Amino acid sequence: MKLGIQEVINWLEKTNEKIQKNKEYLTSLDQAIGDGDHGINMSRGFQEVIGKITSTSYNSLADLLKDVAMTLLSKVGGASGPLYGTAFLKMSMSVKGKEAVDKQALENALEDALNGILQRGKAQLGDKTLVDVWTPVVEFFKNHKVIESPSLEEVSRNAMESTKEVMAKKGRAAYLKERSIGHLDPGSVSSYYLFASLAEAIKEGEE
Amino acid sequence: MKLGIQEVINWLEKTNEKIQKNKEYLTSLDQAIGDGDHGINMSRGFQEVIGKITSTSYNSLADLLKDVAMTLLSKVGGASGPLYGTAFLKMSMSVKGKEAVDKQALENALEDALNGILQRGKAQLGDKTLVDVWTPVVEFFKNHKVIESPSLEEVSRNAMESTKEVMAKKGRAAYLKERSIGHLDPGSVSSYYLFASLAEAIKEGEE
Amino acid sequence: MKKIINDPNLVVQDMLKGLVSAYPNSFKQVPNTTVIVRKxxxxxxxxxxVSGGGSGHEPAHAGYVGKGMLDAAVCGEVFTSPTPDQVYEAIKAVDGGAGVFLIIKNYTGDVMNxxxxxxxxxxxGIEVEQVIVNDDVAVEDSSFTTGRRGIAGTIFVHKIAGAKAEAGGSLQDVKTIAEKVVANVRSMGMALSPCTVPAAGKPSFELAxxxxxxxMGIHGEPGxxxxxxxxxxxIATELTQKILDDMHLSNGDEVAVMVNGLGSTPEMELYIVNGKVNDILKEKGINIYKTFVGEYMTSLEMAGCSVTLLKLDDELKxxxxxxxQAPAFRN
Amino acid sequence: MKKIINDPNLVVQDMLKGLVSAYPNSFKQVPNTTVIVRKxxxxxxxxxxVSGGGSGHEPAHAGYVGKGMLDAAVCGEVFTSPTPDQVYEAIKAVDGGAGVFLIIKNYTGDVMNxxxxxxxxxxxGIEVEQVIVNDDVAVEDSSFTTGRRGIAGTIFVHKIAGAKAEAGGSLQDVKTIAEKVVANVRSMGMALSPCTVPAAGKPSFELAxxxxxxxMGIHGEPGxxxxxxxxxxxIATELTQKILDDMHLSNGDEVAVMVNGLGSTPEMELYIVNGKVNDILKEKGINIYKTFVGEYMTSLEMAGCSVTLLKLDDELKxxxxxxxQAPAFRN
Ligand SMILES: Nc1ncnc2c1ncn2[C@@H]1O[C@H](COP(=O)(O)OP(=O)(O)O)[C@@H](O)[C@H]1O
Ligand SMILES: Nc1ncnc2c1ncn2[C@@H]1O[C@H](COP(=O)(O)OP(=O)(O)O)[C@@H](O)[C@H]1O
Ligand SMILES: [Mg+2]
Ligand SMILES: [Mg+2]
Ligand SMILES: [Mg+2]
Ligand SMILES: [Mg+2]
Structure with a gap:
């Protein structure tokens, strides 16, 4: 596996497509247990990301990921903005000096990103936040020598679906306590789109 | 024909019954071309009138009618309060010293009342106000030696119905201009209840 | 009907209780009336x-009682002009020997009562004078009909006549300045949704x-x-243009602008409207001296807004x- | 969705334009930001x-910018906390060398941004301190979760910390007094109807x-x-009791009361609620020092209200x- 600048752009474009297509779905998930802006926030942010990275030429992966981070930070807002922003900022730092990432470098970058999310948001696994998707994905990378795209997609999908039956302890949904059970966590769904897209980008990169 | 204190109380009680029964109807007429309070206003006012006159004993018709006037003035509000209040005040003044009214005295009282309404409200016949009911009723008294109850009811009903096809020039309905056409004038409907009840009271007084 | 009320027939009474207890140092209620007067x-x-009218237009009119504005507000039933006995009580309560001035919105009921x-x-023996406010350009100004309605422009009459009285103006001075405001103030409104009179229980009209x-008027009357x-x-263009058509303002004239919410329009939307009103006036070279954005003359929970322009001179400014010191208009 | 807007995605930008043009002598907008600062x-x-948060809570927070209150308000997208770069611009714009104090409502997004x-x-090299407002007693105050939300009580933090800063208080003084307000302020709200985020186009929840x-929160979050x-x-009893259960006020204590409308609740209803809140407090021997009734912290056109109590001492009074001099809080 090898992801260079083109492959990362492909990853982000796929993510953007899924987010734009599911903007209303994400918003309706957030209306059920949050404040109904997650789709709007992610759609605005990723649209800007694509605008930025497709109009800039990059020599380094770190620069690309830093632009993604800064765009998300300054355009998404809410809780998800600083979290996704921090995640990409950590990834950018993690890949500094590299022209492309192999499996190990990607694993390190994702782990750094997860740690950034945990530090920034102070959520724990099981709090019904996007941490519940990022954690098993990072685990999956750690436990497998080779990343099979379908498995990555499956792991992130299962993780996303698992947020339905738990009670929220962080984010707005936490105010609902028991009433948050039975609803998917919107941020976990957007994170699922991110990893499902990563799986596709990995697969296409190998073809 | 002779209306004494008992007969006038009977008249007012019948009026009150019709108003209470049609409170929502009057309000919905006023919602169509006014501000939707005519039923509420008339219902509140006449309820107080009945409370007042049934808990007081009267020696004079003028005192009875003055209490009706003052109660309507202080409880109805809006445009209809001062108009009905003025009407009963003028009737009270007109019957001063009388224990009962015959046809001529009633005719004089109603004419004085109409003049009071015209002075206070400055409306003209055809402006789509309760003047459009009071005017033909007073005319009817003037043109007939004997008042037949069914005819009185019919005259006032036709007059009330005639307000439907005219354009309002006074009252809130006037703001609607052409759009006021096709709706009954609420104050004309409450005035119709007053005269239909008068017709009944006259008939019962003769039985 | 969804409302935070107790008995729908007692909303005015309940409101007055909450109003007097909110401002115990500024207001008192004339006993057994619906009249609020300065303490x-x-x-x-x-x-x-003295001003007043039907209730349901809060903060009008009790919110404008205070030093520099009204001495009394007479609160009728919802959207129903108050009765003469109540207005009479208000007049007596504020008569300090220099006469009493009535600010009446031009509705048949208000005028008569x-x-x-x-x-x-x-x-x-109390000297009484009055002004009738008729700022609503939606309605034709014809002497054959009831004439124009009084809407949000009334607040400027309260403010300016109130300041004149506070400054020691005579009854005639107050009347003169009030008439000047009326001559120079125009408004126009629109609604997105109706409102429900508590005792009626259903909306005043329906809109798809x-x-x-x-x-439309401020009583749920259709427009x-x-x-x-x-x-x-x-919307801002239509309302402003209708006003300008009637006012003949020219380049260099100065105005006060009021963008008034009717009850349930978010302030955000009022500011959006104000932005456009501003553009239109600037384009015509009309100077905006002062702007008021907020809920000044409402219609229960109606959604919508009105725009008011007041042409100013040095005296009015x-x-x-x-x-x-009125709670709803602090200067 | 019925709203008086232009492009649903540009409501914040359009609002800011109308806001700055309404108060050209008091406000300026930091160029290319959504930051409003004192002129x-x-x-x-x-x-x-500096305060701020998602938009849709008007007059919060830009309406509280002015002498004696905030120096800047950062206006995020509707119900979405503003981004760090915007808040950073606000901090730079108001830094007068004595440090900058941030008043943050306790939402994950606001806190992080x-x-x-x-x-x-x-x-x-700018000294920055902050307070996190968490007055909403509807939510359990637990360190395992996000903790309580910040709602209408925030206005008292703006007012009191603002007065302290205006009086020359140091950054630490301002922080100390702000924390004192937060420790002594509690709120609780209820809604009769949801609101619609313009860009979402449909109501945040449904109620029969x-x-x-x-x-419920002030962002259309379910309650x-x-x-x-x-x-x-x-309703007044339930909200007040829930607050009192958490506050331990005793006979003779003094409080400020705020009855806050969420957007489309007529002022009449707010006063009705206030009447009852007043009765409850009086019955318990709690003295009401000052009452605020109106729209202070809204949630677009949501119908409903919140009650806030602030326990006072001489310093807070x-x-x-x-x-x-803030447009939405004149004293
Ligand atoms: N403390 C936290 N740590 C990690 N993720 C969080 C945290 N708080 C919220 N989130 C995530 O953010 C998502 C909500 O994002 P969004 O709706 O854009 O922001 P907001 O909640 O400010 O409206 C939640 O679904 C959740 O996955
Ligand atoms: N100037 C007037 N002269 C005579 N009747 C009038 C006049 N203005 C209004 N009315 C009558 O009053 C009725 C409305 O009464 P009501 O609804 O109680 O008062 P308001 O119009 O103040 O709400 C109208 O239907 C009309 O018949
Ligand atoms: Mg959200
Ligand atoms: Mg009416
Ligand atoms: Mg009326
Ligand atoms: Mg949000």
């Missing part, structure tokens, strides 16, 4: 200012999801035109800027 | 106060005709309980009474 009323030697009260007070009502809802910019 | 910012030697901005400013939502709608007196 220090009557102010000896000062012209007493206030005039009957004035007759009662005059019979007692894509419709708006232009030129002059019903049409498809447009953008904030188009000074009085507009004078101190006011 | 005279930065005030040399004065601690600069403001803290990232603080880190950026601190890297520039006979239902109300108790303990803690949904039940049959009751009377104003019962003096600061509460100090001058304020």
């Amino acid at each position: 220090d009323a009557p102010a000896t030697g000062k012209v007493g200012l 206030f005039e009957m009260a004035a007759e009662l007070a005059q019979a007692d 999801d894509n419709e708006m009502e232009v030129g 002059t035109e019903r049409k498809a809802i447009t953008t904030a910019d188009e 000074e009085l507009l800027n004078a101190e006011s | 005279d910012a930065p005030a040399t030697g004065k601690v600069g106060l 403001f803290e990232m901005a603080a880190e950026l400013a601190q890297a520039d 005709d006979n239902e109300m939502e108790v303990g 803690t309980e949904r039940k049959a709608i009751t009377t104003a007196d019962e 003096e600061l509460l009474n100090a001058e304020s």
Whole structure:
């Protein structure tokens, strides 16, 4: 596996497509247990990301990921903005000096990103936040020598679906306590789109 | 024909019954071309009138009618309060010293009342106000030696119905201009209840 | 009907209780009436200012009672002009020997009830004068009909006449300045949704999801035109243009602007409208001296707004800027 | 969705334009941002106060910018906390050398975005302190979760910390007094109807005709309980009691009361609620020092209200009474 600048752009474009297509779905998930802006926030942010990275030429992966981070930070807002922003900022730092990432470098970058999310948001696994998707994905990378795209997609999908039956302890949904059970966590769904897209980008990169 | 204190109380009680029964109807007429309070206003006012006159004993018709006037003035509000209040005040003044009214005295009282309404409200016949009911009723008294109850009811009903096809020039309905056409004038409907009840009271007084 | 109320027939009484307990140092209620007066009323030697009308327009009119504005507000039933006996009580309560001035919105009911009260007070020897506010350009100004309605522009009459009275103006001075405001103030409104009178229990009119009502009154009366809802910019343009057509303002004239919410329109939307009103006036070279954005004259929970323009001169500017201690208009 | 807007995605931008043009002598907008600052910012030697959050809560927070209250308000997208770069711009714009104080409502997003901005400013050598407001007793105060939300009680923090800064208080003084307000302020709200975020186009939740939502947030988040709608007196009792259960006020204590409308609740209803809140407090021997009834912290066009109690001492009273020139809080 090898992801260079083109492959990362492909990853982000796929993510953007899924987010734009599911903007209303994400918003309706957030209306059920949050404040109904997650789709709007992610759609605005990723649209800007694509605008930025497709109009800039990059020599380094770190620069690309830093632009993604800064765009998300300054355009998404809410809780998800600083979290996704921090995640990409950590990834950018993690890949500094590299022209492309192999499996190990990607694993390190994702782990750094997860740690950034945990530090920034102070959520724990099981709090019904996007941490519940990022954690098993990072685990999956750690436990497998080779990343099979379908498995990555499956792991992130299962993780996303698992947020339905738990009670929220962080984010707005936490105010609902028991009433948050039975609803998917919107941020976990957007994170699922991110990893499902990563799986596709990995697969296409190998073809 | 002779209306004494008992007969006038009977008249007012019948009026009150019709108003209470049609409170929502009057309000919905006023919602169509006014501000939707005519039923509420008339219902509140006449309820107080009945409370007042049934808990007081009267020696004079003028005192009875003055209490009706003052109660309507202080409880109805809006445009209809001062108009009905003025009407009963003028009737009270007109019957001063009388224990009962015959046809001529009633005719004089109603004419004085109409003049009071015209002075206070400055409306003209055809402006789509309760003047459009009071005017033909007073005319009817003037043109007939004997008042037949069914005819009185019919005259006032036709007059009330005639307000439907005219354009309002006074009252809130006037703001609607052409759009006021096709709706009954609420104050004309409450005035119709007053005269239909008068017709009944006259008939019962003769039985 | 969804409302935070107790008995729908007692909303005015309940409201007055909450109002007086909110401002115990500023307000008192004349016992057994629906009249709110300044705690220090009557102010000896000062012209007493009385306004009022149906309830449901809060903060109008009790919110404008205070030093520099009204001395009393008479609160009728919801959307129903108060009765003469109540207005009469208000006049008596604020008469400090210099006469009492009535600010009446031009509705048949208000005019008749206030005039009957004035007759009662005059019979007692109290000098009473009045002004009738008719700022709503939605309605044709014809002497054959009831004429124009009084809407949000009334607040400027309260403010300016109130400042004149506070400054020691005579009853005639107050009347003169009030008439000047009325001559120079114009408003126009629109609604996106109706309101429900508590005792009626159902909305005053119905509007489809894509419709708006232009030129409606502040009592749930239907407007002059019903049409498809447009953008904030188009709405602002339509309301402002209708006013300008009637006012003949020229390059260099100065105005006060009021963008008034009718009850349930978010302040955000009022500011959006204000942005466009501003553009239109600037483009015409009209100077905006002061802007008021907020809920000044409402219609229960109606959604919609009105725009008011007041043409100013030095005298009006000074009085507009004078101190006011009324809860709903602090200067 | 019926709204007086232009492009649903540009409502914040359009609002800011109308806001700045309404108060050209008091406000300026930091170019290319959604930051509103006092015209005279930065005030040399004065601690600069910055608050903000998602838009849709107007007059919060830009309406509280002015002498005696905030120096800047950062306006995020509707119900979405503003981004760190915007908050950073606000901090820089109001830094007069005495440090900058951030008033943050306790939402994960606000806390993270403001803290990232603080880190950026601190890297520039600007001293930054903050307080997190969490007055909403609907939510359990647990350290395992996000904790309580910040709602209408935030206005008292703006007012009192603003007065302290205006009086020349140091950054630490301002922080100390702000924390004192937070420790002594509690709120609780309820809604009768949801609101619609313009860019979402549909209501945030649905309520049947006979239902109300108790303990909901100010962003259209569902509340803690949904039940049959009751009377104003019962609603006032429930909200007040929930606050009192958490506050331990005793006979003779003094409080400020705020009855806040969420957007489309007529002022009449707010006063009805206030009447009952007043009765409850009086019955318990709690003295009401000052009452605020109106729209202070809204949720677009949501129908409903919140009650806030602030326990006062002499220091808080003096600061509460100090001058304020903010458009939405004149003192
Ligand atoms: N403390 C946290 N740590 C990690 N993720 C969080 C945290 N708080 C919220 N989130 C995530 O953010 C998502 C909500 O994002 P969004 O709706 O854009 O922001 P907001 O909640 O401010 O409206 C939640 O679904 C959740 O996955
Ligand atoms: N100037 C007037 N002269 C005579 N009747 C009038 C006048 N104005 C209004 N009315 C009558 O009053 C009725 C409305 O009464 P009501 O609804 O109680 O008062 P308001 O119009 O103040 O709400 C109208 O239907 C009309 O018949
Ligand atoms: Mg959200
Ligand atoms: Mg009516
Ligand atoms: Mg009426
Ligand atoms: Mg949000």
